[in-house]
Amino acid sequence: MxxxxxxxxxxxxxxxxxxxxxxxxxxxxxxxxxxxxxxxxxxxxxxxxxxxxxxxxxxxxxxxxxxxxxxxxxxxxxxxxxxxxxxxxxxxxxxxxxxxxxxxxxxxxxxxxxxxxxxxxxxxxxxxxxxxxxxxxxxxxxxxxxxxxxxxxxxxxxxxxxxxxxxxxxxxxxxxxxxxxxxxxxxxxxxxxxxxxxxxxxxxxxxxTPPKALKLMIGWTGSPASTSHLVDKVALVKAKQRTEYQTFLQASRACLQRMIAGFHAGDLHAIQTELRCNRQLLQSLGEFSHVTIETPMLQRLISLAEQAGAAAKTSGAGGGDCGIVLIDRTIDPQPLLKAWAAHGIEQLALSVHHVDEA
The missing domain is CATH 3.30.230.10 (Ribosomal Protein S5; domain 2)
Structure with missing residues (x-):
């Protein structure tokens, strides 16, 4: 077998x-x-x-x-x-x-x-x-x-x-x-x-290769989202919102280029800064496309993470599913996890998987 x-x-x-x-x-x-x-x-x-x-x-x-x-x-x-x-x-x-x-x-x-x-x-x-x-x-x-x-x-x-x-x-x-x-x-x-x-x-x-100080945390909001459906909704507004959409694309490219450079430099602060920038860009996309990318539960997940000294945003198409948090390993995550639990947010205790080269 x-x-x-x-x-x-x-x-x-x-x-x-x-x-x-x-x-x-x-x-x-x-x-x-x-x-x-x-x-x-x-x-x-x-x-x-x-x-x-x-x-x-x-x-x-x-x-x-x-x-x-x-x-x-x-x-x-x-x-x-x-x-x-x-x-x-x-x-x-x-x-x-x-x-x-x-x-x-x-x-x-x-x-x-x-x-x-x-x-x-x-x-x-x-x-x-x-x-x-x-x-x-x-x-x-x-x-x-x-x-x-x-x-x-x-x-x-x-x-x-x-x-x-x-x-x-x-x-x-x-x-x-x-x-x-x-x-x-x-x-x-x-x-x-x-x-x-x-x-x-x-x-x-x-x-x-992420900086050694970077710790990934994942929170689940309790509601699933349909990626293909959400992507289709954004596709519908492209023609109507041509200028705004092109502005979003170019800003996203620049943000990601800076974030990738942060990984190459091992700079956690730079990576967190660009994660917050990407969140703002997605918020603007949600506003002009009339798509709910950040649900109230995702907003709460992100807000609690930011209060804990981390950077956070939605993951994927949004509209439900998971939020991701990039936090310094020296910060105790327990207060954040307790705050999440109090608001019905479930931590997914997952870690990064590396595929063997073989």
Whole structure:
């Protein structure tokens, strides 16, 4: 049996702007995982998830095509990852086989709470990794990112794919998103093998080393948010608010460039300053786009963190989910945690996950 893992993620800064190709964000991978297991089968294949036990899928082969027995299933990202990876395997001359694929996610709580840790991206990456091992297809991290990104984009249709990058590379990363219009055109003529080996316009993924004094804390507000829905809402206002949106984009780019420089310099104060700057930019975006990025609970989470001497903001699209805090390790976090608890904010006791180079 083959077993692989892919970590979840949280956005630190650069949200919304990163959806535009070439614009940067900082993202961190976390030590909560989606685990994929795969083993060969002689008769029928299956796809099962511990999260959807009543919806496991049974399928057979008809030539190289997967034929499913039940029509409605919740596994869109898994199926897209299988389809793309098997297309790549076919290009590489592999004979497609039958197998049992199992998926187990730690990214949502046992009672179904959604934390916003990028489960769909981690599911996609884990599925691609498992199948690449099954078909003996060695992929570099850039190639794994590209294959998983194509699979994920085929389902979601929008977003920056930064969560895929975090799940592939691990640790802290600076991510510049690629030109999705270019990819859409290339897919009409280029093979997957060609796409995985060619440079993608504007794509840049760099590992960052945080200052030793930096401690990441995560608070959860108790309400989930839909990233794709929120991104779509912002997309609707772009044409109407052209000047304001372009101003936001350029200011976000400058803020993130300064923040990335802070990581390279090991300067916690500079990183915290730019985190607060990014929060202000997102607040202005929320105002002119009429999208609620900071809910009252997120505002309270951030305010309590600032009172404790930390820098804080929403993570991801906002509208719920998590807030992130960057605090100096010398500051005792217990008063903040007590204040959070008193206001119904739950600390997620997660740490940064670094993907092995192997």
């Amino acid at each position: 083959i077993t692989v893992k892919a970590p979840g993620k949280l956005y630190i800064a650069g949200e919304y702007a990163v959806v535009e190709h070439g614009f940067p964000a900082i993202i961190v991978a976390l030590n909560q995982f989606v685990t994929a297991t795969i083993s060969p089968s002689d008769t029928v294949g299956s796809i099962a998830s511990e999260q959807y036990q009543e919806n496991s899928i049974v399928w057979r082969r008809r030539g190289d095509t997967m034929v499913f027995d039940n029509r409605d299933n919740p596994f869109h990202y898994i199926l897209s990852a299988i389809s793309l990876t098997e297309s790549y395997a076919h290009e590489q001359g592999r004979e497609l086989g039958l197998y049992h694929l199992g998926i187990n996610s730690e990214l949502d709580s046992a009672d179904g709470k959604k934390y916003g840790l990028g489960s769909s991206a981690a599911v996609t990456v884990a599925t691609v990794k498992a199948l690449c091992q099954f078909y003996d297809l060695p992929l570099s991290k850039p190639q794994l990112f590209k294959l998983a990104a194509i699979a994920h984009l085929s389902v979601q249709g929008n977003g920056s794919l930064g969560d895929i990058a975090a799940s592939v590379y691990g640790g802290w990363i600076a991510y510049h998103s690629f030109d999705r219009d270019w990819l859409h055109l290339q897919r009409k003529t280029a093979s997957l093998t060609e796409l995985l080996n060619m440079p993608w316009p504007d794509l840049q993924i760099d590992l960052l």
